[in-house]
Amino acid sequence: MKKTYQCEICGHQIVSLMKPSECDVCMGRRWMILSASKPINSGNESMAIEKDLLSSFKFRSTIESYCRTLDWNISSINDTRAIMRFDMDSGNTQTVFIIKYDSTLEFSCPSGLKFDSTGDIPGGLSTLLLMNNKKYKLSFWCIEEIGDKQVFSIMHNTEMSLINVDHFAKIVIHLVQECEKFEQIIQEIINN
Known part of the structure; x- marks a missing residue:
């Protein structure tokens, strides 16, 4: 067999x-x-x-191994969190955070669109992103608090036991590309 x-x-x-x-x-x-x-x-x-390849003691070595295989640089890593930065053709830099919670990995790519409070967030923009969520198999848009700001982020949560290097790459690439598209649309709206 x-x-x-x-x-x-x-x-x-x-x-x-x-x-x-x-x-x-x-x-x-x-x-x-x-x-x-x-x-x-x-x-x-x-x-x-x-x-589980990504148990507490192997999280760091597994992420480092995946990034080596993919020829990606890691900006920062410890036993429960990794940060990677990707320079885009537009001149933007997209940042991906990977955080380990028990048996789950949270992948997050925050956009550059930040607000002081949830009351400052345009409802139309939130509705548009929520409607876009139905198109995705690998992710969803959300508002997460980073520092003292409310930030639109594209996120993906998965069980660690389901991750291999190919799935890892697919998730990260998707998040980076979608965040980049979103920021380009916002930039066009601001410029017009």
């Missing part, structure tokens, strides 16, 4: 009949079984949630 093995260090995946001796990408020797050709609930295989 073929199984999908994922390297615990870099996230590289291999489908094989036998456990690989070492990873072709990072030369690691620790593997996690992601799936097998028999049903998930057969009782013979551990489910992914039992093999």
